[in-house]
Amino acid sequence: MIKYLLNTLILLVILPILSFMNLYYFTNNLIEWFILFIQTILLLTLSLKIGRLYWIGTYTKYFILIIFAIIAGISLNQVIKYSVIDYNIDYLKIIINILIVFVLTIYLYRTFIGSIIETKSINLGFPFKDGIFYTVDAGNSSLTNNHYNNEVQKYAVDFYKLNKYGFRCNGIYPKNLSKYYIYNEPLYSPVDGHIIKVIDGIEDLIPPKRDQISRAGNHIVIKIKNEEDKFLLLGHLKKGSISIKEGDEVKKGKMIARIGNTGRTEEPHLHIHCMQNMKEDYVLKGKGIPITFDGKFLIRNNIIKK
Numbered sequence: 637m638i639k640y641l642l643n644t645l646i647l648l649v650i651l652p653i654l655s656f657m658n659l660y661y662f663t664n665n666l667i668e669w670f671i672l673f674i675q676t677i678l679l680l681t682l683s684l685k686i687g688r689l690y691w692i693g694t695y696t697k698y699f700i701l702i703i704f705a706i707i708a709g710i711s712l713n714q715v716i717k718y719s720v721i722d723y724n725i726d727y728l729k730i731i732i733n734i735l736i737v738f739v740l741t742i743y744l745y746r747t748f749i750g751s752i753i754e755t756k757s758i759n760l761g762f763p764f765k766d767g768i769f770y771t772v773d774a775g776n777s778s779l780t781n782n783h784y785n786n787e788v789q790k791y792a793v794d795f796y797k798l799n800k801y802g803f804r805c806n807g808i809y810p811k812n813l814s815k816y817y818i819y820n821e822p823l824y825s826p827v828d829g830h831i832i833k834v835i836d837g838i839e840d841l842i843p844p845k846r847d848q849i850s851r852a853g854n855h856i857v858i859k860i861k862n863e864e865d866k867f868l869l870l871g872h873l874k875k876g877s878i879s880i881k882e883g884d885e886v887k888k889g890k891m892i893a894r895i896g897n898t899g900r901t902e903e904p905h906l907h908i909h910c911m912q913n914m915k916e917d918y919v920l921k922g923k924g925i926p927i928t929f930d931g932k933f934l935i936r937n938n939i940i941k942k
């Protein structure tokens with residue numbers, strides 16, 4: 637949790653402020669201004685893609701972009717007005733800033749690649765029906781998906797729910813579960829299939845407490861109909877909310893449980909991933925299969941309105 641907050645602070649507050657100050661105070665001519673302008677655009681694009689926007693509210697991105705537009709305009713005006721004609725070009729400064737542009741471009745390219753799926757994916761229905769939903773960890777890259785380095789969870793998606801102002805809970809990190817908008821949200825089956833595993837009875841935890849034994853908490857595994865050996869796991873469900881049982885057939889769109897805060901989780905959310913050839917220790921081992929929702933492959937900071 638602290639790690640994520642720190643990451644947010646650096647990517648979405650400190651780096652943009654430093655970048656704006658650089659553009660405002662340290663541009664003596666048009667060449668420097670142009671390089672720093674490009675650098676700031678790249679930095680903001682990257683920060684808004686990989687930064688955990690939910691901590692500061694998803695609409696804050698517009699505020700950051702407006703501040704940028706104002707500072708870029710003022711600094712350009714200053715440079716044009718007061719540019720020192722015989723200013724000795726500081727080549728070292730220019731080279732360092734071009735290098736930063738280069739590094740930012742590499743990271744942006746990696747993020748872009750992470751929004752594309754190169755192998756065949758399984759298309760799912762959306763698991764919620766009413767509200768604004770947000771992807772915390774998702775995508776084909778470790779830059780936007782914390783699950784990425786675990787093979788079976790490689791393409792997993794974590795969902796939060798937002799209020800109309802773009803916040804996921806009432807407070808910063810409340811202990812009261814009902815303050816998280818996704819808590820107790822009805823969950824609908826994203827596929828037609830056969831229920832092969834139901835785990836229920838695990839207690840919902842008060843954040844930041846995490847279950848050290850059960851990783852997925854209360855969860856359901858569905859064998860997807862008409863897909864050979866493909867299984868869907870839906871995790872962190874609310875204790876006592878699962879309304880289907882092992883052996884049941886389920887239709888896409890049927891309500892099957894409610895979102896809780898069970899298992900190894902920071903706070904209430906839905907975890908969902910697809911795997912092939914389900915094994916005994918399926919929560920951690922196996923082959924992860926990419927998933928799309930209504931045909932769309934999601935990455936961090938995507939917002940889906942229902």
Ligand SMILES: [Zn+2]
Pocket residue numbers: 773783792793794906907908
């Ligand atoms: Zn997850």
